[in-house]
Amino acid sequence: MSRQRKGSNEDRTLSTTYLAESLLKGRGGKRESQNVAEESLGLYQGWIADHLGKRGMEEEDFVLKARLGYAQGRLDDQFVFEFGLWRLLDSELPKSEIEVLLRKRHEANEIFRKGIDRVLRGRLPLPPSPKGGAPKRWDKVQVEEAHASYQAWQQQIEALGCRVMDVEEWLGWFYVAEPARTMEETMWYWGSDSLRGEVPCPTWVSDRDYWETFMPLNSPKLLDRLILVTESDMPYSAYHARFEHPSAKPRQRGCVITDEVTEFSVIDGELQPEPDSRGDDIEAWITERRECVAQATREVNALIDRASRRKSGGAHG
Known part of the structure; x- marks a missing residue:
């Protein structure tokens, strides 16, 4: 049985309630009585x-009940996607293996959180070897050693099935993601189109060299952008937490995120529509597009804030 972790109370209550209510939906999406749903689910x-x-x-029981609901069609791909359950529901994993996967998430978070904290204090992200010795300072070693420690820190996390990502890089994928596909599958399909010359490089792939060229890897500005993403593509949370996908939200009329986002420019830190010649009533069009941008910007900022607060399980915010 998993222990209750600091910072998990809010999500534990909200997520469990959301799951319980979702399980009342029948296969056709029609709400069933509590007795009927419980009998069907055993x-x-x-x-x-x-x-x-x-x-x-308990977090592993949440997975088991979600698997029951998903198998019966009471929970859809959207639910599995938003709660980061794909890997956990991917096969008939016994409870013990589910516990192992969840434990790896928490272990990866410990490595991630401590590594960020060490670098912010001027140290290398990984502790000294078991043989002893004082923690090395970032600015007292060669650049190659600092970068090697940084890479080794990420590799330890990846060995546990998780990854370190730039929050805006993750959001770039999240906004174009299809709930039925993992990030890896999305990249594969995108890559297949790219080979046929149909689309450019995926919008969510960031230029890693940018940070080494324009900003050192130990910059607080960079470190504040990093989040821990689990094996199921969602930001780490101390308990299963829902990251609501934009497709699940009702939008203002005409406000749809599409490739038309390229018709905006960043001016003084804000998205602004570029000039267009679609019709005579350009002012009305600009007003509508400004409303769409304002709505999308609010959603992006809320997600960035939520994902950033998740990066350390609430330890830094």
Whole structure:
């Protein structure tokens, strides 16, 4: 059984309640009575009511119940995607293996959080070898050694199935993601189109050399942008947390994120529409596009804030 982690209370309650309510949906999406849903899922009578309050579920039990609901069509790809459950629901994993995967997430977060903290204090991201010795300072070693430690830090995290990403790089993928595809699958399909000359490089792939050219890897500005992403493509959270995809939200009329985003320029730190000749009523068009941009910007800022706060399980914010 997993222990309850610091910073998990809010998500534990909200996510468990959201799951319990979602399980009441039948295969056709029509809400069923509590008794019918519980019997179909093989749950004891009153289980859903018990979990609609503040009780919450153990994180591995959340996965098992979500798997039951997904198998019966009560939960869709969107649910699995937004809660970062793809790898956990990918096969009939026994509870013990689910616990191992979740434990790896938390272990990766410890390495990530401590590495960020060390670098912010002027140290290399990894601790000294077990043989001892004082922690090395970033500015007291050769650039090659500092970068090697940085890469080794990321590799330790990747060995646990997670990865370190720039928050805006992750958001770039998140906004174009299809809930039925993982990030790896999205990149594969995008790459296939690119080979046929149909599309350019994926919008979410950042130029890693940028940081080494214009900003040192130990810059607080860079470190503040980094988040830990789990094996299922969502930012790490101390408990299963929902990252609501834009496609799940109702938008203002005409406000749809498409390739037309290229018709905007960043001016004084804000997105502004570029001149267009689509019709005579350009002022009305500009007003509509400004409203769309304002809405999209609010959503992006909210997601960046949420993902950034998740990066250390609440330790830094």
